[in-house]
Every structure is written in structure tokens, then in C-alpha cells.
Amino acid sequence: MLYREALNKAIDEAMEIDKSVVILGEDVGRYGGSYRVSEGLFAKYGKERVIDTPIAELSIVGNAIGMAIAGLRPVAEIMTVNFSLLALDQIINHASKFRYMSGGKLAIPLTVRMPGGVSRQLAAQHSESYETIYASIPGLIVFAASNPNYAYHALKKAIFLNDPVIFLEHELLYNEEGEVDFNEDLDPFKAKVVKEGEDITVISYLKMVKDSLKAIEKIEKSLNITCELIDLNSLRPLDMQTIANSIKKTKRAVIVEEDHKSGGYGAEVCARICEELFYELDAPVLRIAGEDVPIPYNRKLELASIPTPDKITAKIISWAKENGV
Amino acid sequence: MNSARVKEFYYLMKLGREFEIRAKEEYMKGNIAGFLHLDIGQEAVSVGSMKAFMKGDVFTHYREHVLAIARGMDPKLVMAELFGKREGVSKGKGGSMHLFEPKLSFYGGDAIVGGHLPIAVGCAYARKIQGENAGVFAIFGDGASNSGAFFESINIAAAWKLPIIFFLENNYYAIGTHISWVSPFVELYNKVKNYMPAVRINGMDVCEVYEEVMRAKNYIENGLGPYFIEAECYRYEGHSMSDSGQYRSKEELEIFKSKDPIENLRKKALKDGLVEESFFKEADRKAQMEVEEAVQFALRASEPEISELYEDLFCKECSNVVS
Numbered sequence: 001m002l003y004r005e006a007l008n009k010a011i012d013e014a015m016e017i018d019k020s021v022v023i024l025g026e027d028v029g030r031y032g033g034s035y036r037v038s039e040g041l042f043a044k045y046g047k048e049r050v051i052d053t054p055i056a057e058l059s060i061v062g063n064a065i066g067m068a069i070a071g072l073r074p075v076a077e078i079m080t081v082n083f084s085l086l087a088l089d090q091i092i093n094h095a096s097k098f099r100y101m102s103g104g105k106l107a108i109p110l111t112v113r114m115p116g117g118v119s120r121q122l123a124a125q126h127s128e129s130y131e132t133i134y135a136s137i138p139g140l141i142v143f144a145a146s147n148p149n150y151a152y153h154a155l156k157k158a159i160f161l162n163d164p165v166i167f168l169e170h171e172l173l174y175n176e177e178g179e180v181d182f183n184e185d186l187d188p189f190k191a192k193v194v195k196e197g198e199d200i201t202v203i204s205y206l207k208m209v210k211d212s213l214k215a216i217e218k219i220e221k222s223l224n225i226t227c228e229l230i231d232l233n234s235l236r237p238l239d240m241q242t243i244a245n246s247i248k249k250t251k252r253a254v255i256v257e258e259d260h261k262s263g264g265y266g267a268e269v270c271a272r273i274c275e276e277l278f279y280e281l282d283a284p285v286l287r288i289a290g291e292d293v294p295i296p297y298n299r300k301l302e303l304a305s306i307p308t309p310d311k312i313t314a315k316i317i318s319w320a321k322e323n324g325v
Numbered sequence: 326m327n328s329a330r331v332k333e334f335y336y337l338m339k340l341g342r343e344f345e346i347r348a349k350e351e352y353m354k355g356n357i358a359g360f361l362h363l364d365i366g367q368e369a370v371s372v373g374s375m376k377a378f379m380k381g382d383v384f385t386h387y388r389e390h391v392l393a394i395a396r397g398m399d400p401k402l403v404m405a406e407l408f409g410k411r412e413g414v415s416k417g418k419g420g421s422m423h424l425f426e427p428k429l430s431f432y433g434g435d436a437i438v439g440g441h442l443p444i445a446v447g448c449a450y451a452r453k454i455q456g457e458n459a460g461v462f463a464i465f466g467d468g469a470s471n472s473g474a475f476f477e478s479i480n481i482a483a484a485w486k487l488p489i490i491f492f493l494e495n496n497y498y499a500i501g502t503h504i505s506w507v508s509p510f511v512e513l514y515n516k517v518k519n520y521m522p523a524v525r526i527n528g529m530d531v532c533e534v535y536e537e538v539m540r541a542k543n544y545i546e547n548g549l550g551p552y553f554i555e556a557e558c559y560r561y562e563g564h565s566m567s568d569s570g571q572y573r574s575k576e577e578l579e580i581f582k583s584k585d586p587i588e589n590l591r592k593k594a595l596k597d598g599l600v601e602e603s604f605f606k607e608a609d610r611k612a613q614m615e616v617e618e619a620v621q622f623a624l625r626a627s628e629p630e631i632s633e634l635y636e637d638l639f640c641k642e643c644s645n646v647v648s
């Protein structure tokens with residue numbers, strides 16, 4: 001099943017089970033969503049529950065919060081994370097704080113879906129990854145779907161959680177094929193060991209999981225070692241237990257992320273590893289991240305600004321050699 | 326309209342159309358990538374407005390190739406930018422949606438819908454206190470007119486009587502969302518009637534656009550405050566390149582195509598005896614040639630070096646301390 005189909009199925013089933021689930025966003029209805037995630041839902045559930053909104057991100061999220069207070073379970077789609085900045089006030093000053101400020105009296109069962117990352121030559125205003133912002137906000141849950149199976153299970157569970165969830169997708173994953181195990185009882189808060197290994201722990205999320213996996217194949221052949229790959233799945237809360245279990249075994253950690261390196265999400269993961277697992281480490285943590293520049297349009301520069309399977313391979317190999325792996 | 330004006334309008338609209346048609350072809354060949362928003366069908370707006378508003382500052386959204394060319398940007402540099410080349414107006418860093426040229430007082434090329442409007446208002450404020458009466462021209466779509474940034478902008482511009490023309494291109498669609506689904510009325514000038522003079526014009530008629538922008542320009546230059554123009558128009562192509570356009574009917578498209586701004590100007594000029602047939606043939610040929618030259622220039626232009634990745638992030642002084 002395609003990633004976008006898995007997301008579609010999760011929403012469809014949630015809407016089927018519970019009448020209070022509604023979706024709203026730009027082009028989500030008659031158009032079917034700019035990445036076709038909501039295809040077919042307008043015809044099936046009608047315009048009251050599948051709401052085509054104007055281009056007004058602040059209102060999309062603000063309205064969704066109001067709906068949530070009134071007892072609905074809104075799933076808001078922000079066309080890309082870049083535009084979610086216009087809704088930041090509603091997400092941060094309102095959604096994330098209402099339960100706490102009310103002494104626990106208010107619940108905000110809200111899901112805000114947004115795709116991000118570098119797609120292909122969409123230039124600086126359409127290529128950002130802002131997970132580091134959302135993951136730094138107390139009161140928010142942040143899921144990051146790297147594959148159809150997690151996308152399906154985590155989105156469906158997110159919709160039925162009673163707190164605000166930022167649900168991150170990646171623009172280059174929508175047409176990714178992958179198996180969905182409908183019988184699985186997946187815990188969306190837990191990281192997943194995608195591949196087991198003995199010598200290096202590679203930690204990643206979203207599209208970089210796929211790119212890291214490609215790199216790992218080459219690294220293992222080239223260095224005659226094995227790498228363990230962890231897909232974080234949930235960025236807030238961060239599942240340190242899964243990371244610790246792996247690092248205690250491998251003694252070495254690499255973090256691969258697509259966002260900018262300075263203050264990027266990997267900085268938090270790195271800090272937690274250094275704080276909690278320092279004495280387990282046999283080598284300094286390696287961070288592979290995007291460059292600290294807005295994403296340029298030109299393809300060559302664009303590729304130079306983010307990690308690619310080849311760059312991940314080269315960086316890990318040279319780091320491994322320096323550190324006697 | 327005198328014959329020289331008509332000729333100028335015709336040539337620029339034709340140049341714009343040829344440019345866009347060719348950009349689409351080059352996109353198919355893989356020479357251009359990412360988002361490419363074509364202005365085909367809306368050339369009268371781009372040309373008529375820029376020929377009337379020659380002096381002040383221009384702020385625009387991402388569907389701006391023809392507007393930039395009408396403003397005086399060299400088609401070669403625009404095409405090179407679309408190709409992502411170093412010789413492009415934004416050195417290949419911006420692409421189709423981000424054409425900037427301060428020398429022409431042309432400030433992008435903004436791809437956050439509505440995002441440029443508060444910026445345009447701020448510029449108008451500065452021009453006012455600088456005693457520059459040419460003011461600001463801000464162009465945006467029907468979709469943008471639903472954003473908070475839009476409503477904040479018209480309020481501030483009106484409250485402070487700022488020299489700014491708000492120009493709304495109402496082509497009825499924001500990607501696949503029809504304006505009637507998300508606005509209480511489709512005649513959008515109703516939104517601002519209590520704030521400033523607001524008119525609705527035929528955006529498929531270059532002369533009408535020109536004359537109305539002239540009126541607006543005189544109004545703001547006289548310090549009377551902002552002016553609002555809604556131009557009804559239509560984009561013949563999809564929103565960007567990946568849009569199949571299934572949300573609208575063929576009939577609707579045909580209705581607007583029958584009002585084609587270029588064809589109608591030609592017919593009218595011939596009927597009125599303003600311009601002779603031979604001019605149009607020659608203009609068509611010249612426009613094609615100019616676009617061909619632009620493509621050849623873009624093809625020959627150079628790829629940026631990886632070392633340029635960190636260039637242009639800061640001024641020289643700051644670059645030395647920030648790394």
C-alpha cells in the first residue's frame with residue numbers, strides 16, 4: 001500500500017468509526033488533497049465533515065481547536081510545514097497549553113498533519129523541516145511517519161488521542177510502497193529497530209530512514225561490520241529506552257536528519273545521548289544533517305544542502321575509520 | 326489608446342505568452358523543475374499594470390514571470406533563473422517563484438500566499454515618510470484575499486492612508502478551490518469597499534487594466550491613501566505543472582479563451598485601423614526570437630559551484646563572523 005493510501009485509510013476508518021472525526025484544510029475536499037491523501041473522503045462523508053477551507057492557516061488550526069473544545073475530533077491538514085508557521089500561534093500559544101492552563105479541565109483532541117522536507121527544487125519557502133520547533137514545545141505530541149505501516153497505525157491512533165498531535169509526513173514519501181500489517185497493535189510512541197546490528201547505531205526519522213538504510217548496505221560491505229538502524233517514529237516524547245538498548249550494545253551512535261544542523265532535532269537526541277549514555281560510548285556521536293542555509297532552487301546546490309545516501313555512507317565510513325571501528 | 330501603446334502592449338503580452346509556452350516545454354524536457362506557475366491567459370494584467378505603474382515599488386506572488394518581464398527584467402535572466410543557472414536574476418537560488426531585482430524596484434517572487442502584503446504595506450509607509458509619492462503596487466490572487474495578512478494589510482493601509490495599490494487577480498481558483506466555496510461573494514472588491522476606493526475591472530482587457538492602474542496611480546500619488554483593483558481573469562493552464570485541472574469545466578475555460586487578451590487586442594486594433602496586419606506578423610516573429618534567445622542563453626549559462634552554497638546568506642561583514 002502506498003504511504004498516502006495508508007494515511008487515507010487511517011482517516012477513512014477513523015471517520016467511519018466516529019462521527020465526531022472531521023477533516024479540514026486547503027484543497028482537502030473536492031480536490032482530494034494536494035498529495036491526494038484525502039481522496040474520496042469528500043464524496044463519502046460530505047462537506048460538513050470534509051471541509052475545504054480558505055488559505056488561512058491560523059484559522060485552520062484555530063478553528064480546529066474550537067471544534068475540539070466542542071467535542072469534535074478534527075484532523076487539520078496544513079499543505080506543508082512551511083505554511084504551518086502561520087498557524088504557530090494557535091498551535092503553541094493555544095493548543096499546547098489549554099489543558100495545562102485549565103488545570104487539566106480542557107482536552108484538545110486535535111491532529112495537525114503536515115508534510116515537509118526537501119522535495120525536488122521547490123526552493124527555500126517550500127522545503128523546510130520544522131520538527132525541531134514542534135518537538136521543543138511541552139504539551140505537544142510529535143509523530144513522524146517514515147513508512148506506510150507507521151503512517152496508518154500512528155495516524156489512526158493520533159486521531160483518538162485526547163491531546164494535540166503534530167503529525168509529520170515527508171513530501172517524497174507519498175508514493176512509497178510498503179506493507180501495512182492491519183493486525184499489528186502498534187504503539188506510536190515507540191521507536192522501531194528497523195534493522196539489527198552490532199557495531200554502530202544509526203538513529204533517524206522520516207525520509208532519512210530510507211536513505212540511511214541505503215547507506216548502511218554499503219557501509220556494512222565496505223567495513224565488514226553491521227549497523228543497527230532505529231526509526232524514532234515519535235519525536236516528542238522521545239523513546240530513549242530503545243536508543244539506550246541499542247547503544248549499550250553497539251557503543252557508537254550516528255544521527256541522520258534532513259533539517260538544518262544548528263539547533264536541529266538531532267541536537268536534542270545527541271544531547272540526551274551525551275547526558276544519559278556518555279559512559280557507554282566508544283566514539284563521539286556523529287551528526288549528519290542539512291546545511292545551515294535556506295534550501296536553494298538549483299538541483300546541484302539543493303543536493304549539496306541535505307544528506308544523501310552517498311554522503312551518509314562517506315561520512316559514516318570516514319568517522320568509523322577515525323574512531324577505530 | 327494610440328498606435329504606439331497598442332503595439333507595445335501587444336508585443337509584451339505576446340512575449341510573455343511565448344515565454345510561458347516555452348517555459349512549459351523546457352519543463353517537460355527537464356531543464357526547469359519544481360513549481361512552475363504559468364501566467365498564460367493573464368498577460369493583460371501583468372502588462373497593463375506594469376506599463377501604468379512604472380516608477381514605484383512592486384511586490385508580487387509566485388506567478389510572476391510575465392510581470393517581471395513587463396517591468397523590464399531581461400527575459401534571458403528570467404529564463405536562466407528558471408533553469409537554475411548562476412546568470413539567473415537570483416543566481417539560480419530562487420527559481421521560478423523568486424524573481425527579485427531591486428534595480429527595478431521589483432521585490433519578488435514570494436511563495437507564501439499573502440506573505441508579501443504586509444511587507445508591501447511597510448514599504449508604502451516608508452515611501453510616505455520619505456516623501457516618495459510613487460508608492461507601491463502589490464499584486465496577489467483571490468486565494469490570498471482570504472488570508473489574515475490581507476485583511477490586516479487593507480486595514481493598516483487605509484488607517485494610515487498609505488500610498489499603495491492593491492491589485493487582486495481574481496482567476497476564481499486557488500489551486501483547486503473555487504472562490505465561491507470559501508468566500509461569501511465572488512466579487513472580491515466588496516471586501517474592501519468601506520476601506521478605500523475599490524473597483525472591479527475586466528482583467529482580460531489590457532487597455533482597461535492600464536487605464537485603471539493609471540487612475541489608481543494618480544490617486545495614491547496625490548496622498549489620498551490606498552486604492553483597490555480587482556481584475557477578473559483566468560489562468561488557462563493548471564495551477565502549477567502537476568495540476569490536471571479536473572476541478573473546472575472545459576466550457577468555463579473556453580469562455581475565457583474566447584476573451585483572450587492578446588487575440589482581442591489584435592482584432593480590435595485592426596478593426597479600429599490603429600495598427601496594420603504586418604506589424605503583428607513581425608511582432609509574433611520577434612517575440613519568438615527573443616524567447617529563443619533567452620532559452621539559448623539559459624542553456625549556455627553556467628551551473629553554480631557547490632562553494633556558492635553559503636554565499637549570499639549574509640553581507641560580507643557578517644559572513645566573516647557567522648559561519
Ligand SMILES: Cc1ncc(C[n+]2csc(CCOP(=O)(O)OP(=O)(O)O)c2C)c(N)n1
Nearest residue numbers: 083388436437438466467468469498499500
Ligand atoms: C501560506 C500559504 N498557504 C498555502 C500555500 C499553497 N498555495 C500556493 S498557491 C496557492 C493558491 C493561491 O491562489 P491565489 O491566491 O488565487 O493565486 P493564483 O495561484 O490563482 O494566482 C496555495 C494554496 C502557500 N504557498 N502559502
Ligand SMILES: [Mg+2]
Nearest residue numbers: 466467498499
Ligand atoms: Mg487564484
